[in-house]
Amino acid sequence: MTTDLLSMATRELRARPIDSDRALLTLAKLRPARQPRARRLVALVIPIAATLVALGAWAGAAHERHRASLESTHTEERVVAHKKTLAPPLYTAPIVQTPKVVVVVAAATTEPPRGITTSAPDPDALHRRAFAAYRDHDDEGAIAAWDKYLETNPMGRFVPEARWGRAAALVRLGRNAEAREALVPFARGDLGAYRRDEAKALLERL
């Protein structure tokens, strides 16, 4: 009967092997196709920012060179003028050496008086203090210390550890929204493979 033929054909269609050779290719195509907006924005902004910074540095250096050459010319003119007006060579030397004296005075004024500590806290000590606080379950203190560390040492060598420790302390405190915000860059791989899997696992649980 034809009904049986249709049933047989349906069974055969159901049993046909599924070609999944291209599955990985599709997966590879999916990855770049859905970049997060933040990452796309960063990719756009970073080159522009780098260019601006480089231009600023170049302009600053050029300005400094120009100013230095002007000052030098001006000083030479003044020296020559003095030489012309004040014949005795005794007066020329102090005029020429004036900038050096100014530099020395300026350097002296920036030096702190003895007995008063005004230097920034040692970054490594800050990180150690934060870590010790975290170990002692003083999560608030740890967060404060790591915040201080990250604020004063944005390019410090313990930045990834500090950011991770801060995120972990936030999780322990149950400040989930802040914790998620802190964990997302790790899970996203912004810091490479460092703590990426742990961050993902934590995000799953939050």
Added chain:
Amino acid sequence: MSNLVLLERRVDEHEEVPESLVDIYRAHHAHVRAFAQRLLGCPAQAEDLVHDVFVALPRALTKFRGESSLRTFLIAVAVRHAQQHIRAVSRRRAAERRLALEPQPSSGTPDATFEQGELGQILSMALDELPVDQRVAFVLCEVEERTSVEVAEMLGESDGTIRGRVFHAKKKLRTILERRGGKQP
């Protein structure tokens, strides 16, 4: 918290979509691909459909209410994207038939002489002659063995509508198979 709920929130925040998308792809691509290949009968076109489904998924998930499983939802998304692929594969096969590039199944011979898998191929080609709605309903209900109720929910139609589509699809397919393959003794 389920992976899906997390994904939805990430979609809302425009964050972490790629990783979650990859996770879902890994978990469900085989089922979506199986459906796509049964519906289209062409592995390359099926792969294109799978790709379309997962690219469109983050936006589609905003409409997902969790009333069905994620796998069912993915098949529904595939159905929505299938129409253009069905048209493309039908056009291509028709052209191939005209140019005699695709081997025609034997005609007028007893079914006993069909080689292994040939009936499936005939049926796959016969699906080209069905309207899209009937084709989808037949594949989902008869080939994938889903209930008409499940398919009705998936497609946002009534149970009766789905049953009607399957009925008409089977009627047409019988005629086509009869024409192409002959009658069973």
